[in-house]
Amino acid sequence: MAVLSLKLRMRPPVLEVANLNARYGRAQILHDVSILLGRNEVVALLGRNGAGKTTTMKSIMGMLRQVDGRISYENQDILGKPSYMICRAGIGYVPEERRIFRDLTVEENLEVGRRAKRENAPEWTLERLFDLFPNLRERRSNLGKHLSGGEQQMLTIARTLMGNPAVVLLDEPSEGIAPVIVEQMGFVIAELKRQGLSVLISEQNLHFARLVSDRAYIIEKGQVRYDGSFDDLDQHPEISRKYLAV
Amino acid sequence: MGFYFAQLLTGLANASSLFLIASGLSIIFGVTRIVNFAHGSLYMVGAYLAYTLVSAMDLGAFGFWLGVLVAAAIVGLIGLLIEMTILRRIYHAPELFQLVATFGVLLIFQDATLAIWGAQDLLGPRAPGLDGALRIMGEPIPEYDLALIAIGPLVLLGIWLLFRKTRWGVLVRAATQDREMVAALGVNQAWLFSATFVLGAFLAGLGGALQIPRETVSLQMDLSVIGEAFVIVVIGGMGSVTGAYVAAVLISVLNAFAILIFPQVSIVLPFIVMAIVLTLRPHGLFGAAGSEHGAPTEPEQPLRLMGEKGMMILFAAMAVFALSPVIVGDFTTVLLVDVMVATLFAVSLHFMMGIGGMVSFGHAAYFGIGAYAAAMMVKQLGIGMLPTIFLAPAVAGAGALFFGWFCVRLSGVYLAMLTLAAAQILWGITFQWQQFTGGDDGIVGVWPAGWASSDKVYFYLAFVCCIGGIWFLRRAAHSPFGYTLRGIRDSRTRAEAIGVDSRFHQWMGFTLAGAVAGLAGTIFAFSKGSVFPDSLGIAQSIDGLIMVLLGGIHALAGPILGAGVFVMIEDWVTRLAYWRVIFGIIILVVVLLAPDGIAGGINRLFARIRAVRKGGTA
Structure with a gap:
C-alpha cells in the first residue's frame, strides 16, 4: 500500500478527492472520503449497495449541493462548480441508472453528449464509437426506449465519450446486464485505458473489478476502508468478506 | 353543408391562436418545469404592442405583418428579462413558489399595461389585404381566418424542424426528459432555459399580436386566455408541441359545433374533454411521465404536536x-x-x-x-x-x-x-x-x-x-x-x-x-x-x-x-x-x-x- 501511494505521489494524480463529506438533508452519507486517480489508471471503487459509491461520483460531478472537502482535477479546484463546467473541464459521468433520453434516437442521444475536442484526451466520432459498439450502429435511428438493457448501457457510455473526456466516472457498469454484455464491458474499459483515459469505476462485483482495474478502494458506510492492490486484498480475505458481498 | 364547413373553419382559426399561446406554455413547462402564469400577460402585451406598432406605422400589409413580428420579438425580449431576473432564482423551488412568483409578474404586467395603454378597450386594425371575406360553399369566411388556419400548422412545422433538425432542439428535448443529466453532459442549463423562455414568450406574443384584427384588445385578455391555454397544454401532454396543436384543434372544433346545439357549453366543454382525456391518459394525449431526476428531494420535516x-x-x-x-x-x-x-x-x-x-x-x-x-x-x-x-x-x-x-x-x-x-x-x-x-x-x-x-x-x-x-x-x-x-x-x-x-x-x-x-x-x-x-x-x-x-x-x-x-x-x-x-x-x-x-x-x-x-x- 505504501509503495503504491509513493508511486502516485511522484506522478501527480489527474483527479484528487480529499476529505470529502456529503449530506442528503440531515443524513451524512460520506465521511472524509479521500481518493486518488492517477493518469491513465483504472481504479475500482468497491462497496455494497448504499455504501456511498454513487454519492462519491455525483459529488465529483457537482450534482449534489451539500458537499465539502476538496476535489481537484488537473490541480484545479472543481468542488462547488456546476456540473456542466466539470464536464467541460474533461470529466465524463456515466450514471448507474443509465439515464438515456428515452424519446430521443440513438444518434440524438449521442448528439446531446457531443463536445469540442480536447488536447489531453482522445477524440471520439460517431464512427469510432460505432466501431466500439457495433450494436449501436444498427440501431442508430431507434428511440432510446426501444433499446435493450445492454444496448442502453452501451449508449450511455458512448454518449459520455462523445464529450471527449479525459476522465470517466463509470457507475456500476456491470449491474443488471447479461453476462455476455459484461464481457463486452470489460473489453470497452480496457480499450478506454489503451486510449489513454483515466477511469474510476464503481462496482459491487469484485471479480469483474479485478479483471478491469489496476487497484481498488473499498468504501463502506461512507468511509474508505481499504486502499490498495488486488493482490494485497487477496492476502487479506477477511477485508472483502467484511465489506463486500462475496 | 356549407354552414357546417364554415363552422369547422372558424374552429380551426380559433385553434391556431390557442395553439400559439399553448405551445409556448408547453415548451416552457417541458424544459423548466415552471407553470408560467404570466404567459397570459405576455399574450396580452403582444396584442397591445402590435396594436400600437401597426397603428403607428400605417404601412399597409407589409406594416401589419412587420408590426406583428416586431411585437412578438419585443415580447420575447421581455421574456428574457423575466427569466434572468426572477425565474432563474427559483428553478429549484417547489411548484407553489414558481406559480405565485409568476402571478406576481402577472400583477405587475396588469398595472404596467394599464399605465401605458389606459383602461379602455382598443379596437385593433384589420389586416390590410385580408380584411374581406371569401365565399366558400355559399358561406362568407373571413380571409384573415383562412390566414390563421395556415399560420398554426406553419408554426407547428417551424417548431418541429427547430426541435428535430437543430442541436439546440435536441438539447431542449433532452432537457425535457432529464435536465440534470443534460447538465452532466456539459450543457449550460441557464442558457438553455433562457432561450426556451424567449421562444415561449415569442410564441405567446405572436398569438396575442395575431389576435388584434379579431378581438378587442383589453386588460382582461391575460386571465381569460390562460385557463384555456392550461387546459390545452394538459390535454396535449405537457411539453409536447404536437399535443398542443392536436388539443387546440380538438377543443376549438368541438366547441364550434357544440355551441350550435347548446350555446352555453363553450366554457364547460374544455373541462369535459380534459376530464375524459386525463382519465384515459393521465399524462395527456402526447405526454409521458416526467423523469423524477432533478425534482426537489428535501425530505419533509415531521409535524409536531404543540407543546x-x-x-x-x-x-x-x-x-x-x-x-x-x-x-x-x-x-x-x-x-x-x-x-x-x-x-x-x-x-x-x-x-x-x-x-x-x-x-x-x-x-x-x-x-x-x-x-x-x-x-x-x-x-x-x-x-x-x-x-x-x-x-x-x-x-x-x-x-x-x-x-x-x-x-x-x-x-x-x-x-x-x-x-x-x-x-x-x-x-x-x-x-x-x-x-x-x-x-x-x-x-x-x-x-x-x-x-x-x-x-x-x-x-x-x-x-x-x-x-x-x-x-x-x-x-x-x-x-x-x-x-x-x-x-x-x-x-x-x-x-x-x-x-x-x-x-x-x-x-x-x-x-x-x-x-x-x-x-x-x-x-x-x-x-x-x-x-x-x-x-x-x-x-x-x-x-x-x-x-x-x-x-x-x-x-x-x-x-x-x-x-x-x-x-x-x-x-x-x-x-x-x-x-x-x-x-x-x-x-x-x-x-x-x-x-x-x-x-x-x-x-x-x-x-x-x-x-x-x-x-x-x-
Missing part, C-alpha cells in the same frame, strides 16, 4: 382575538372577520397541500361553491342561516368529492392544473348561468339572520365557525387518517406497498379540505351580504396560495400567520392606485428572499440569534 407552552400562547392569542371587538370599532371588526375567513381558507388549502401533498391551483372553487350555495339557499330556497352554515359546506364538499375524483388520479403539477381547470369551469358556469347565479351581477342581499346581524354578534359566530373548522382539520391532521395522508405525500409507492389505498385517502383529504373551504366561503357570503363570480376566480385561489406561502408550508401555524399578514397588507395596499404593482413586488420579494415564509423566517432568525449567543459564550 404546553405553545398551547398557552395559542389560547392567549385566541382570547385576545376574541375580546378585540369590545375594544376596536365596527370597521375593524369587519376586517377581523375577513382575517378569519382568509385564515380558514388558507388552513384548508394548507391541509390539502402540506398534509395531503396535493398542490391546488384552484382551491377557490370550493370556497366559491360554499359562498354560492349559501347565497342560493338563503335567497332562492328560503333556508335559514343556521342550517345553511351546515348545508353549504356540505355542498362544497360534494363539489370537491366530484372534482377530486378526477384530480387524485394525477399527481404533482398535472393535479394542480386539473384543480385550476375545475375552478375555471365553475367560474364560467356562475358567470354564464344568469338565471341561477345572477352572472356578473352576483347574488346580493345575503344577510345573516336578524339576531346575528350586528357586526359584533356575527364576529362571534364567525369566530366559533373558524375555530371549529381549524380544530377539525388539526384533529384530522393528527389522526391516523392524517398520518396516512402524510405517508402518501412522502412516498406513494411505499404507502401502497403496505396496503394503503392512496387514491382513496387523497380523495377523502381533497373532499375534507373542500368542505372546510366551503365553510369559509359560507361565512364570507354572510359577512359581505353578497357573492360574485370573483369568489371562485383565479385571483382568489392564488390569494390562498400566497397566504400559505407567506406563512410557510412546513408549519401548521403558517397559514394562520400568513392569512393575517395577507389581509392586513391587502387592506392597506388596495387603497393605493396601482396596488397590483406593489402587491406583485411584495410577492416577488417574499418568494426570492424568504422562500420558507414568515414562520420559517422567524425560525431562522431565532436560530441565528442562538448561534450568535453560543458563539459569544464559547
Whole structure:
C-alpha cells in the first residue's frame, strides 16, 4: 500500500478527492472520503449497495449541493462548480441508472453528449464509437426506449465519450446486464485505458473489478476502508468478506 | 353543408391562436418545469404592442405583418428579462413558489399595461389585404381566418424542424426528459432555459399580436386566455408541441359545433374533454411521465404536536382575538372577520397541500361553491342561516368529492392544473348561468339572520365557525387518517406497498379540505351580504396560495400567520392606485428572499440569534 501511494505521489494524480463529506438533508452519507486517480489508471471503487459509491461520483460531478472537502482535477479546484463546467473541464459521468433520453434516437442521444475536442484526451466520432459498439450502429435511428438493457448501457457510455473526456466516472457498469454484455464491458474499459483515459469505476462485483482495474478502494458506510492492490486484498480475505458481498 | 364547413373553419382559426399561446406554455413547462402564469400577460402585451406598432406605422400589409413580428420579438425580449431576473432564482423551488412568483409578474404586467395603454378597450386594425371575406360553399369566411388556419400548422412545422433538425432542439428535448443529466453532459442549463423562455414568450406574443384584427384588445385578455391555454397544454401532454396543436384543434372544433346545439357549453366543454382525456391518459394525449431526476428531494420535516407552552400562547392569542371587538370599532371588526375567513381558507388549502401533498391551483372553487350555495339557499330556497352554515359546506364538499375524483388520479403539477381547470369551469358556469347565479351581477342581499346581524354578534359566530373548522382539520391532521395522508405525500409507492389505498385517502383529504373551504366561503357570503363570480376566480385561489406561502408550508401555524399578514397588507395596499404593482413586488420579494415564509423566517432568525449567543459564550 505504501509503495503504491509513493508511486502516485511522484506522478501527480489527474483527479484528487480529499476529505470529502456529503449530506442528503440531515443524513451524512460520506465521511472524509479521500481518493486518488492517477493518469491513465483504472481504479475500482468497491462497496455494497448504499455504501456511498454513487454519492462519491455525483459529488465529483457537482450534482449534489451539500458537499465539502476538496476535489481537484488537473490541480484545479472543481468542488462547488456546476456540473456542466466539470464536464467541460474533461470529466465524463456515466450514471448507474443509465439515464438515456428515452424519446430521443440513438444518434440524438449521442448528439446531446457531443463536445469540442480536447488536447489531453482522445477524440471520439460517431464512427469510432460505432466501431466500439457495433450494436449501436444498427440501431442508430431507434428511440432510446426501444433499446435493450445492454444496448442502453452501451449508449450511455458512448454518449459520455462523445464529450471527449479525459476522465470517466463509470457507475456500476456491470449491474443488471447479461453476462455476455459484461464481457463486452470489460473489453470497452480496457480499450478506454489503451486510449489513454483515466477511469474510476464503481462496482459491487469484485471479480469483474479485478479483471478491469489496476487497484481498488473499498468504501463502506461512507468511509474508505481499504486502499490498495488486488493482490494485497487477496492476502487479506477477511477485508472483502467484511465489506463486500462475496 | 356549407354552414357546417364554415363552422369547422372558424374552429380551426380559433385553434391556431390557442395553439400559439399553448405551445409556448408547453415548451416552457417541458424544459423548466415552471407553470408560467404570466404567459397570459405576455399574450396580452403582444396584442397591445402590435396594436400600437401597426397603428403607428400605417404601412399597409407589409406594416401589419412587420408590426406583428416586431411585437412578438419585443415580447420575447421581455421574456428574457423575466427569466434572468426572477425565474432563474427559483428553478429549484417547489411548484407553489414558481406559480405565485409568476402571478406576481402577472400583477405587475396588469398595472404596467394599464399605465401605458389606459383602461379602455382598443379596437385593433384589420389586416390590410385580408380584411374581406371569401365565399366558400355559399358561406362568407373571413380571409384573415383562412390566414390563421395556415399560420398554426406553419408554426407547428417551424417548431418541429427547430426541435428535430437543430442541436439546440435536441438539447431542449433532452432537457425535457432529464435536465440534470443534460447538465452532466456539459450543457449550460441557464442558457438553455433562457432561450426556451424567449421562444415561449415569442410564441405567446405572436398569438396575442395575431389576435388584434379579431378581438378587442383589453386588460382582461391575460386571465381569460390562460385557463384555456392550461387546459390545452394538459390535454396535449405537457411539453409536447404536437399535443398542443392536436388539443387546440380538438377543443376549438368541438366547441364550434357544440355551441350550435347548446350555446352555453363553450366554457364547460374544455373541462369535459380534459376530464375524459386525463382519465384515459393521465399524462395527456402526447405526454409521458416526467423523469423524477432533478425534482426537489428535501425530505419533509415531521409535524409536531404543540407543546404546553405553545398551547398557552395559542389560547392567549385566541382570547385576545376574541375580546378585540369590545375594544376596536365596527370597521375593524369587519376586517377581523375577513382575517378569519382568509385564515380558514388558507388552513384548508394548507391541509390539502402540506398534509395531503396535493398542490391546488384552484382551491377557490370550493370556497366559491360554499359562498354560492349559501347565497342560493338563503335567497332562492328560503333556508335559514343556521342550517345553511351546515348545508353549504356540505355542498362544497360534494363539489370537491366530484372534482377530486378526477384530480387524485394525477399527481404533482398535472393535479394542480386539473384543480385550476375545475375552478375555471365553475367560474364560467356562475358567470354564464344568469338565471341561477345572477352572472356578473352576483347574488346580493345575503344577510345573516336578524339576531346575528350586528357586526359584533356575527364576529362571534364567525369566530366559533373558524375555530371549529381549524380544530377539525388539526384533529384530522393528527389522526391516523392524517398520518396516512402524510405517508402518501412522502412516498406513494411505499404507502401502497403496505396496503394503503392512496387514491382513496387523497380523495377523502381533497373532499375534507373542500368542505372546510366551503365553510369559509359560507361565512364570507354572510359577512359581505353578497357573492360574485370573483369568489371562485383565479385571483382568489392564488390569494390562498400566497397566504400559505407567506406563512410557510412546513408549519401548521403558517397559514394562520400568513392569512393575517395577507389581509392586513391587502387592506392597506388596495387603497393605493396601482396596488397590483406593489402587491406583485411584495410577492416577488417574499418568494426570492424568504422562500420558507414568515414562520420559517422567524425560525431562522431565532436560530441565528442562538448561534450568535453560543458563539459569544464559547
